[in-house]
Amino acid sequence: MNALLRWRTQLGLTLGAIVLSVGAYVLVTLGLTGETPHGVAGFVALIAIAYLAADVAIVNLVPGADPILFPTAALLAGLGYALIYRLNAGLAAEQLGWLILGLALFVLTLVLVRDHRSLDGYTYTIGLIGLGFLLLPIVPKIGETINGARLWVRLGPISFQPSEAGKVLLVVFMASYLASHRELLAVATRRIGPIRIPEPKYLGPLLIAWGVSLAVLFIEKDLGSSLLFFAIFVAMLWAGTGRASYLVLGIVLFAIAALLGYLAFPHVQDRVAIWFHALDPSYIKDRGYQLAQGQFALATGGIGGTGLGQGHPGLIPFVATDFIFAAIGEELGLLGTVAVLLLYVVIVARGLRLALTQQDPFTKLLAIGLSSTIALQTFIIVGGVTRLIPLTGITLPFVSYGGSSLVANFVLLGLLVRASGTRTGEASHP
């Protein structure tokens, strides 16, 4: 695809994202009050300037960048804003601030990371900073417990979830470590009973990173992130070594961890019980209330939904963070939820395609890791809301209310866009 065509595609899709974001916002106000919003011109101007500025930044800073990644994420963020506005105008004002900050950091990522391969030189530094971010909420005084999970850090007036930043850094660490050690990890030299394992020396740093992040997350009681980290870890190990045995090993280890977690922690037992019994009479008004209301919201929406602003998604507790997918289901129906899932499919497919076209192992693994993160996070929360798997409270990427998550995901997207603009492996083709 030549540069002009790529630029036209990106501009067109970004304009589409702006129109749909503004459309959702207007429809929400129409549905709620029956009138068009007063401040719509200001909102249009703000969104259009912010998105187009990011567009111009991509074209100028990353020649050859993927033209589809940014507009798709921008549309998800715009839809998310409209839904949050519909649920709680106060939260929406904050979210708009976070969105602008997220876009600013997206551009800053492109400015600072001129070549993503330079990150490959800081394997252990990045890994340690990532672990540091995960550990931060445990530190007394600055760590905060909100809703039973100790995953917040308060510094002065700002509180944030450092695990979101830790997530991106650990993916970079794993990509970098696996890029230089994948061959050694792919060869099994030691034998334990019937299982052959690679040299412990090479497996060590990975197991430490994995063990510490899991331990920390169990201490912080953040089951969603714990599951996410585990899944990313296994996916990257599998992709890096090309050995399905890591996948099997990962599933076995996960089963053991899940069983131990279930036996040891009452809050894990609680999650599983709610998953099975959310609609039982003894649960529905009490422990299963949130999940039951989420189910009712999806059922009320049916195929086409009640229309934006015309349902009652506000009945679901924590709807703007954990249950925003149910709010989409209620007001835009099955059609709306499938469209949103397709937008994630577009982002993930672009990321995986990027991994396939690049030659450099670090770039491949980085693209796989970052796009798997989006895919797995979406699966975990949508699976939880639809009762496919037990509910663990994590955010729907780009859509849910939550500053740390939105900003971290835009930085993640920045790395993906940067990687898409660098064609590696060309030097060997004269």
Add this chain to the structure above:
Amino acid sequence: MAPAALILLKAVFLALLYLFVFWALRSARSELGTEPRAVVAPVSTPSSSDGRPVPRSLALTDEHGATIGAVPLSGAVQVGRSPSCQIPLTDTFASSIHARLFARDGSWFVEDLGSTNGTYVNERRVTAPAEIKVGDRVRVGRTLLEVRP
């Protein structure tokens, strides 16, 4: 606003949402098939006095058969993971200074320099300097060095 109008607007909104998805997927597809292909220039093969082509370069490929690059043969050449080698490798199965290639009386030879995993010519381990001819495959770690005219 009338409920019918809101339903219509919702339908338009959903249609536009799907249009966006369709457009994104279509642009992704239109990008396929336009990838620049590497053009391999035809190589002329000069011959020595006895009619056999003379080894002039090495084509490097990794264990998946992907091309790493090509190196001209001249003087004495060392192969290994060390950056001081004339042919530096990123192969983790290669030793720091793994093997050397040198010319003697118009022929080229490869010699293992005490590497951990050995040096192979056409998959036979080299214990003493071995002559290499055009078309031979020298394996160092997981990297293949094919002798080219």
